[in-house]
Amino acid sequence: MPIKSSPSSTEAAGPLDLIRKYSISGPRYTSYPPATKFAAEIGSLGLEEAITSDNAPGAGPISLYFHLPFCETRCWFCGCHTVITLRRDAACEYLDDLEREMRLTAARMDRNRPVTQIHLGGGTPTFFPPADLRRLGGLIRELFPQRSPDCEFSVEIDPRRLTEEHVVALREIGANRASLGVQDTNPRVQLAIHRIQPQAVNQQAFAWLRANGFASINVDLIYGLPLQTVESFGRTIDDVLTLRPDRLSVFSYAHVPWIKPTQKIFDDREQLPDAEAKLGMFAAAHRQLTAAGFIDIGLDHFARPDDSLALAQRAGTLHRNFQGYSTQAGASLYSFGISSISSTPETYRQNLKTLPEWRAALAEGRLPVERGLRLTAEDQRRRAIIMRLMCDRRLDFARLSRELGVDFASTYAKELAGLTDLLTDGIVVRTEGGIAVTEVGIPLLRVVAMRFDPLFTEAPRQHAAAI
């Protein structure tokens, strides 16, 4: 159930006033500390040794991520690490190197740990021909053989680059969940973002995936793209609901042209909606989706009430990782491919981001790690606090005291006292035994999390705006 804000606060300041007052650039907290804090001292951080020390008795399950970076064309809004090419042989060559990385890593791992989650992301995983996807599936089976019976195996799908043969191959290797990039169904918006994708293409992808037994299909949408209006985005939501997805991700467009120069074209054309229009789009999407029976999860996800994400949110076991919200808490993440990020309970490590650098490291028999972090005990406590805020939109002081082994209210008294303005403005309310983010505060969830992040300093050139 959404948490109601106190009437006095919403009367005092409307949602847009609050966005104007509080919206500052900051991390999305798919990790804590965020990737902007990773350092290049791989040796002194002991990042390679972290793999072997993660084999300790009682270690949790394993989650696997494969970054497949190729795309045929570039969507101008895209913030992913991609390689644009039409050369199909690139996939096979990449797999040769991916196999090297998988074998180097697997040799250091306890491969008896169960694999509970596998994700193929990109880029465009279906840039890979079906035969290459089968080869990747064979390698995963060979090197990580202990797949748990309820393993969630998801793949990111670009409906424009999908054939039924891809879907059959993906099912054969065990994929059971798909996430479709749709973004917006309006042809004018599609032209402005360099991504033409007729609704018939989305319908065909859904039909193939359903016919081949994919248990869960997610759709990704983005608001804040050029030429979008509240009305046009509402029609996109209507179009997507006709596809009957199980989940939706409704992301705020992150405009970071200093990091992604292709996005500069949006500044030149002056077609981006302003903050007021963006907020209107998210509010309208929230209304439409909840009216259609979806539950809002965390920051930007929606799921059917019987979906595992919705069940995990109700149970307080929702988790957040580099792919967004997840039901798989406590797993170590092993990631492969350029720019991918791995994590153990005490470390993060990120791979080299360019194809030549990643390839050169593997040719020398080295793990292709570029940078990372070793978490202190305090970092781990802060990670748990920010995780609970981002997943539950509340902090339960008794639960946190138990889980962190400290008295939460006194240990973090300074941070709690620093919430006064958020309380006054109705973004946060006190509850019995804790605090909760209000419905009006949801778009500012990251801003509440920043108050518990001692590493955060406002640096507009590092992150996108909160809305």
Ligand code: SF4
């Ligand atoms: S297809 Fe996906 S990964 Fe590739 S450029 Fe477009 S948005 Fe980015």
